[in-house]
Amino acid sequence: MxxxxxxxxxxxxxxxxxxxxxxxxxxxxxxxxxxxxxxxxxxxxxxxxxxxxxxxxxxxxxxxxxxxxxxxxxxxxxxxxGGDYEMGNNQFRCINCGHFWETDADSEEDSIRCPKCNGTNVKNINSCIHNCEGKKSNKI
Missing domain, CATH: 1.10.10.10 (Winged helix-like DNA-binding domain superfamily/Winged helix DNA-binding domain)
Structure with missing residues (x-):
């Protein structure tokens, strides 16, 4: 999370x-x-x-x-x-096909490909929670 x-x-x-x-x-x-x-x-x-x-x-x-x-x-x-939670992995959604996935990889969005359609038009969901400009937000 x-x-x-x-x-x-x-x-x-x-x-x-x-x-x-x-x-x-x-x-x-x-x-x-x-x-x-x-x-x-x-x-x-x-x-x-x-x-x-x-x-x-x-x-x-x-x-x-x-x-x-x-x-x-x-x-x-x-x-x-607080509450009962643990930190998650990098989470991505493909803009082309809508597929959602997580990865342990710490890569930039431009090097990530969708595992379903192989598209490169993906968004890091983690950075979009409060900042949909694609900039990384603080994570805890």
Whole structure:
């Protein structure tokens, strides 16, 4: 799992954090949202990536979505904090065919080829979490 270390809190603009109720979102809840909603994986593949059963993944995702919805609708801050997680490998998605894969290789995007279609139009998903310009973000 990759998280931008500079973004631990999200809050409504113009309201001091001390005046807001805070919703606590775990890293595993954030990862569930990232895999399902941002990357667009099916629940089966997302649950495998997280190493949990499909029912457990569904519960984590449902709780995460409820928390984010509560924060957005009721003007609350979101704090992203610990949880049960481990760091992942480099994760890529092919722009041409949509294939998603992980690799231990520490290569630049321009040298990576899609294992499904052999295309070179790939994006490092890790760097796109908070910065879709292709620049590397901080990883923890």
């Amino acid at each position: 990759y998280v931008d270390t500079n973004a631990r809190y999200f809050k409504p603009r113009g309201v001091p954090l001390e005046h807001l109720d805070i919703i606590r979102l775990t890293f595993e809840e954030l990862e569930a949202i990232r895999l399902k909603d941002l990357i667009g994986l099916e629940q089966t593949e997302a649950s495998e990536k997280m190493g949990v059963s499909q029912p457990t993944f569904h519960r984590i995702l449902k709780e995460a979505r409820n928390k984010v919805s509560d924060a957005l609708v009721n003007s609350k801050a979101i704090e992203i904090f």
